[in-house]
Amino acid sequence: MESRHHVVVRVTHWVNALALAVMIGSGLRIFNSYPAFARQGESFCCYPFAGHKIPGWLTFGGWLGGARHWHFAAMWVLFLNGLVYLGFIYLHGEWRDLVPRKGVVADSWQMVRFYLAIRRDHPHQGKHNAMQRMAYFTMPLVGAMAVVTGLAIWKPVQLAPLTGLLGGFVWARFWHFLAMVILVALTLGHVFMVFAVDPYALRAIVTGGYNEARSPERRNARPFVNLFGPPPSLEASRPQVPPQQPPQGGQP
Numbered sequence: 001m002e003s004r005h006h007v008v009v010r011v012t013h014w015v016n017a018l019a020l021a022v023m024i025g026s027g028l029r030i031f032n033s034y035p036a037f038a039r040q041g042e043s044f045c046c047y048p049f050a051g052h053k054i055p056g057w058l059t060f061g062g063w064l065g066g067a068r069h070w071h072f073a074a075m076w077v078l079f080l081n082g083l084v085y086l087g088f089i090y091l092h093g094e095w096r097d098l099v100p101r102k103g104v105v106a107d108s109w110q111m112v113r114f115y116l117a118i119r120r121d122h123p124h125q126g127k128h129n130a131m132q133r134m135a136y137f138t139m140p141l142v143g144a145m146a147v148v149t150g151l152a153i154w155k156p157v158q159l160a161p162l163t164g165l166l167g168g169f170v171w172a173r174f175w176h177f178l179a180m181v182i183l184v185a186l187t188l189g190h191v192f193m194v195f196a197v198d199p200y201a202l203r204a205i206v207t208g209g210y211n212e213a214r215s216p217e218r219r220n221a222r223p224f225v226n227l228f229g230p231p232p233s234l235e236a237s238r239p240q241v242p243p244q245q246p247p248q249g250g251q252p
Contacts, residue, residue, distance in 0.1 A: 004127070004210035006092065012085040013205055019081060020187070022074040024180060025060025029067035032059060037174050046174065075150065082143060097127045098136045108134060115222050122217045129216075132193075135186055142182045149176035196223040 005013075032053045038044035061067025089095045107130030113119040123129065128136065152163040152172040166172040194201050197216050204210040212218070219226045 001209045001211055003208050004204040005208050006088070006094070007208065008088045008092075009085070009094070010205055010208060012081050012088070015081045016078065016085070019074045019078040020183065022060060022070055023078060024184060025058065026067040026071040026074065027180060028054045029059035029061040030064065030071060031177070032056075033064045037170050037177075039170065044170065044174075047177075075147075078143075079147060082140070086140065098133060100130070100133045100137055104130045104133060117222065122220045122222075125217055135190065139183070139186055142179050142186070146176060146179035146183065149173075149179060152176075193223070196227070197221050199227065 035053045036044070036050035037047050038050065044050065059067070061070045089098065107123060110119060110123045111129050111131045114122055148162070149166060149172050152159055152166050153169060153176055156163045156169050156172070163169055163172050166175055198221065200211060200214045221227060
């Protein structure tokens with residue numbers, strides 16, 4: 001059993017999950033107060049569901065004022081937690097496991113081929129495969145996009161140059177909504193892959209311990225395939241050599 005995640009990474013991961021859930025739910029409740037992007041009497045090109053509210057069970061905060069309070073409280077938690085996480089992985093050197101390397105696009109394509117059962121063997125990976133690297137590297141960038149666009153629609157007068165740079169209040173609100181959609185998609189994809197490919201990673205993000213013999217590469221695991229099977233033994237992975245036949249006629 002090896003240690004995979006430092007305690008700082010584990011704590012910030014769960015704080016981030018909770019804060020993100022509160023922000024998304026409260027943000028959707030705020031959005032429902034005016035479920036469109038165009039101003040009254042105008043049209044907007046890029047949102048075909050104008051006027052249709054988000055289902056209430058997906059929202060959080062109860063009412064507009066309450067949702068705003070929850071949203072801004074979770075915003076500071078998410079922002080400060082993100083600074084702690086980014087500062088730690090930079091000082092601790094863990095950013096090297098997350099930054100995409102040369103050939104990451106080609107390596108990601110090989111992972112796609114493996115997940116689609118076009119390729120038989122799991123591509124070689126380290127702590128994270130190429131697709132994970134791209135996803136984990138993208139999330140902080142999208143989070144920064146959410147922060148910048150959120151500030152632009154929170155203080156559109158005081159931060160008028162920023163709001164204008166984003167295309168005005170309507171477009172800034174749309175970019176903020178889009179950042180939320182991307183974060184939700186990345187999060188759902190992450191959760192799905194954990195349960196469908198590497199459920200052993202759950203222990204690692206709670207206690208830090210991880211059995212490398214159970215890694216997806218060792219199990220040759222794709223979604224719901226070889227999920228809980230035993231890791232292949234070293235003996236089974238070695239090429240089989242046929243036994244030598246005794247010499248004929250009793251010759252030594």
